[in-house]
Amino acid sequence: MAKKYIYFFGKGKAEGNAEMKHLLGGKGANLAEMSRIGIPVPGGFTITAEVCKIYYENSKKYPIELYGQIESNLKKLENITNKKFGDKNNPLLVSVRSGAAVSMPGMMDTILNLGLNDKAVEGLSNLTNNPRFAWDSYRRFIQMFGNVAKGVPHHAFEHELEEIKRRVAKRKGIKDADSLVQEALNRQIPDTALEVDDLKMLVKHYKEIYKEYTHQDFPQDPKKQLMIAIDAVFGSWNNDRAIAYREINNIKGLLGTAVNIQMMVFGNMGDDSGTGVGFTRNPSTGENRLYGEFLMNAQGEDVVAGIRTPFPIDGLKKKNKKIYEELQNIRRKLEKHYKDMQDFEFTIERGKLYMLQTRTGKRTAQAAVKIAVDMVKEGLINKEEAIIRIKPEQIDQLLHPTFDEIEEKKAKVFSKEGLPASPGAAIGQAVFSAKDAEDWAKGGKDVILCRLETSPEDIRGMNAAKGILTARGGMTSHAAVVARGMGKCCVAGAGDIIMDEKSREMRCGELVVKEGDWISLNGSKGIVYIGKIKLISPKVSGPFGTIMKWADNIKKLGVRTNADTPHDTKVAVEFGAEGIGLCRTEHMFFEGERITSFRKMILAAPEVRLLRQALEQENNPQKIKEIESKLEGPLTQYLNALKELLPLQRKDFEGIFKELKGKPCTIRLLDPPLHEFLPHDASGQKALSKAMGVPLEKIKDTVESLKELNPMLGHRGCRLGITYPEITEMQTQAIIEAALNVHKNKIKVNPEIMVPLVGNVKELVLQKEIILNTIKKIKKEKKIKKMPFEIKIGTMIEVPRAALTAYEIAKVAEFFSFGTNDLTQMGCGFSRDDAGKFLGDYVKLGIYKTDPFQSLDIEGVGKMVEMAVALGKKARHNIKLGICGEHGGDSVSVKFCHRIGLTYVSCSPFRVTIARLSAAQAVIEENRAKKKVRRKKKQ
Numbered sequence: 001m002a003k004k005y006i007y008f009f010g011k012g013k014a015e016g017n018a019e020m021k022h023l024l025g026g027k028g029a030n031l032a033e034m035s036r037i038g039i040p041v042p043g044g045f046t047i048t049a050e051v052c053k054i055y056y057e058n059s060k061k062y063p064i065e066l067y068g069q070i071e072s073n074l075k076k077l078e079n080i081t082n083k084k085f086g087d088k089n090n091p092l093l094v095s096v097r098s099g100a101a102v103s104m105p106g107m108m109d110t111i112l113n114l115g116l117n118d119k120a121v122e123g124l125s126n127l128t129n130n131p132r133f134a135w136d137s138y139r140r141f142i143q144m145f146g147n148v149a150k151g152v153p154h155h156a157f158e159h160e161l162e163e164i165k166r167r168v169a170k171r172k173g174i175k176d177a178d179s180l181v182q183e184a185l186n187r188q189i190p191d192t193a194l195e196v197d198d199l200k201m202l203v204k205h206y207k208e209i210y211k212e213y214t215h216q217d218f219p220q221d222p223k224k225q226l227m228i229a230i231d232a233v234f235g236s237w238n239n240d241r242a243i244a245y246r247e248i249n250n251i252k253g254l255l256g257t258a259v260n261i262q263m264m265v266f267g268n269m270g271d272d273s274g275t276g277v278g279f280t281r282n283p284s285t286g287e288n289r290l291y292g293e294f295l296m297n298a299q300g301e302d303v304v305a306g307i308r309t310p311f312p313i314d315g316l317k318k319k320n321k322k323i324y325e326e327l328q329n330i331r332r333k334l335e336k337h338y339k340d341m342q343d344f345e346f347t348i349e350r351g352k353l354y355m356l357q358t359r360t361g362k363r364t365a366q367a368a369v370k371i372a373v374d375m376v377k378e379g380l381i382n383k384e385e386a387i388i389r390i391k392p393e394q395i396d397q398l399l400h401p402t403f404d405e406i407e408e409k410k411a412k413v414f415s416k417e418g419l420p421a422s423p424g425a426a427i428g429q430a431v432f433s434a435k436d437a438e439d440w441a442k443g444g445k446d447v448i449l450c451r452l453e454t455s456p457e458d459i460r461g462m463n464a465a466k467g468i469l470t471a472r473g474g475m476t477s478h479a480a481v482v483a484r485g486m487g488k489c490c491v492a493g494a495g496d497i498i499m500d501e502k503s504r505e506m507r508c509g510e511l512v513v514k515e516g517d518w519i520s521l522n523g524s525k526g527i528v529y530i531g532k533i534k535l536i537s538p539k540v541s542g543p544f545g546t547i548m549k550w551a552d553n554i555k556k557l558g559v560r561t562n563a564d565t566p567h568d569t570k571v572a573v574e575f576g577a578e579g580i581g582l583c584r585t586e587h588m589f590f591e592g593e594r595i596t597s598f599r600k601m602i603l604a605a606p607e608v609r610l611l612r613q614a615l616e617q618e619n620n621p622q623k624i625k626e627i628e629s630k631l632e633g634p635l636t637q638y639l640n641a642l643k644e645l646l647p648l649q650r651k652d653f654e655g656i657f658k659e660l661k662g663k664p665c666t667i668r669l670l671d672p673p674l675h676e677f678l679p680h681d682a683s684g685q686k687a688l689s690k691a692m693g694v695p696l697e698k699i700k701d702t703v704e705s706l707k708e709l710n711p712m713l714g715h716r717g718c719r720l721g722i723t724y725p726e727i728t729e730m731q732t733q734a735i736i737e738a739a740l741n742v743h744k745n746k747i748k749v750n751p752e753i754m755v756p757l758v759g760n761v762k763e764l765v766l767q768k769e770i771i772l773n774t775i776k777k778i779k780k781e782k783k784i785k786k787m788p789f790e791i792k793i794g795t796m797i798e799v800p801r802a803a804l805t806a807y808e809i810a811k812v813a814e815f816f817s818f819g820t821n822d823l824t825q826m827g828c829g830f831s832r833d834d835a836g837k838f839l840g841d842y843v844k845l846g847i848y849k850t851d852p853f854q855s856l857d858i859e860g861v862g863k864m865v866e867m868a869v870a871l872g873k874k875a876r877h878n879i880k881l882g883i884c885g886e887h888g889g890d891s892v893s894v895k896f897c898h899r900i901g902l903t904y905v906s907c908s909p910f911r912v913t914i915a916r917l918s919a920a921q922a923v924i925e926e927n928r929a930k931k932k933v934r935r936k937k938k939q
């Protein structure tokens, strides 16, 4: 039997179903599904995405069987509709619609009313007794076909439409008809004001335009029209917009697009007809209420095109109560069936409702969370499903700052007429083209993209902008839909703004905003302000808090944070951090006066080391004395500087311990190379010399002596503590004394001291000895018999050699923390600072699936981690295992950490909730996979 390339749907039946998205595309699969569950859908058929693949692999030729299958499915469609394709009295008209497995809004164009020609238009006119409608459909068809299938520019047709409208305006005696600007003209003469003769004239001119651009007559044979349209859909799979969309959204592995050929239903048959789009719940807030927009006497894209401003769906209640109720019923039916919020499109033909599309609705993170929690309460889904549905990357949006309310009240309003199209707050400099948005953002600037309206060509600029503002279009306009998808703040359709893209400025009443001026957008309220408004950090509460509570009950992996200050610690604990996994002590040295003390230490340290080395080699007592006296000065300076630093560090640790109230705190000893703390430029060195009263030469010499060819592999990490043991001593002393002080105030403490960059167990042995001796000294000094809290000593695993020798290291270390930044750097051999030059290409070519510094390279670096885990557990069964690289906040990496049995992940405060959610999802996914295996075994 020939391979099946086409699936039919209609009259309450369908060959396909919702599970077949890969083959039928989202649109086709759901048209089939809706048809199956008894929702009114105009009949039609879907050509599979596989044909698209074959088309491209086979130098744009179709499998030969396709033609016959199109014929027979057209027959079927004719049978159920009682119309005939190409008939001049009772023509079957169809739409030709693209649709891939993943929805790509606005990416591929639809052709409506296909099947019309010079004869059929007369037939349709007679049959419906509605010539206006017939000719309106024909002019739309010529324009869409010309534009989508043949690339005739829109403006050519639009220009013609404008001409006709001017003529109508004159006829109606409207003053200045010739000089009206386009917007005013459209307002006075909407499309619906054109009469039959105007439309006939338009059709005549449109056909001329078509010929002018294509050098061909407008095709009159419907079968020819259909094949050209199908070609166009498959062709659009690889147009620039579609490619850009797939690139930005990282969409890979699709066969191509499917093509849907569907009987037309007409929303442009008069005032009892119309078209609209809707969501089963509010996609912006998640509120459980029908939401959408509609237009009467309109077809297809009119609602989203922004030419006429659509009405909120509630208005349909007044216009046609029966249809409104029916939509409510369908909304409930869809949700009950799909168990998720749906985004749908509908058309009313002479008082009868048809559904033309449904799909899982895109939503803001805020709505996603509310809908998931509500659906659990309504019994539609369970908690696990609710958790799985939230995309961890989306959580980021909930953590976006909002405006400080008091500051916002005081701010200068530019426009209040906009719609709250995508929530959040954004500040940026105004730019007026997508290209500028891209360029400015590349130059490191925050921009707000301001446009009359956006179109798919703007997508890269929209992606680069902090926020989007449009003067035209509704809640389902291109700008609004895309911004919500991107999680980007958007104010749409601010009708009081005069957007002058050419002169790069916009006006609202007296106020003017020029290119480069700062503005602030409130996407939750639809307000635009002049200037910058202060932002405040978000909180975990409401439905978000509920989801996170559920997640915590399910997850097994601990989630800690990387924090160096009491403030960061506090923020992270509020986000649910269960401790600190990485406290970097060096950041503390940069603040205020400390850097001076630290630099004093650095300026003396190298000399101390040289003289000490000399002493070791010297036997001559006279010389020894000489060296010792030389050593005295620098050594005093070195030790004094450390003494100055001790109380400062102690105080920092006290602050952090107080915030943690007994939660574990892993503190890493000094890690970066010393030269990072000295100025490298002449002016900085001069200033330092002056401030410290040290000769400039001395500073230059030190900088010179500390210079390294490859600092990443140089004198850093525990290598510092080994050559300068006093630093380790001072830091240990600060940690332990801080812990004792806090403990004295009846606050629990749980310090863990971490030695960085160990590659050889002997390094750890030496450092541990210093740490233990320091503790012993403190105990003796303070006459403490037994420390009143536990102190763990462990190491980072970030050098490949450490991963390989983890068995030996675990005998000395009580915990491992995988420093996956360095482990990736040394494991892949990519310098973190230079990899940017080629990694982009590597990802594009698929050498690495994603940037290994952002998402753990599971096959390579991950293997080292797994191996070290196994070896570590073998040597010490209760060893604590964590990860503290950037990867601790990356969802995929977190799930990997769960699978290999780590104790916790640690990430920056703002990623803590992402990690918690990912950890819960890891458990749920694991359970589901196990269930699947069990089910398979049973079969």
Ligand code: ADP
Residues within 6 Å of the ligand: 042, 094, 095, 096, 097, 098, 105, 106, 107, 108, 109, 110, 112, 262, 263, 264, 265, 266, 267, 275, 276, 299, 300, 301, 345, 346, 347, 356, 357
């Ligand atoms: P998109 O993928 O951009 O949403 P669609 O294929 O859904 O494009 O088509 C856009 C619009 O065209 C639909 O929302 C609907 O209003 C109209 N449309 C498509 N097919 C038909 C049809 N068979 N009858 C009436 N209107 C249609």
Ligand code: MG
Residues within 6 Å of the ligand: 345, 357
């Ligand atoms: Mg659609």
Ligand code: MG
Residues within 6 Å of the ligand: 756, 757, 798, 819, 821, 822
């Ligand atoms: Mg490191």
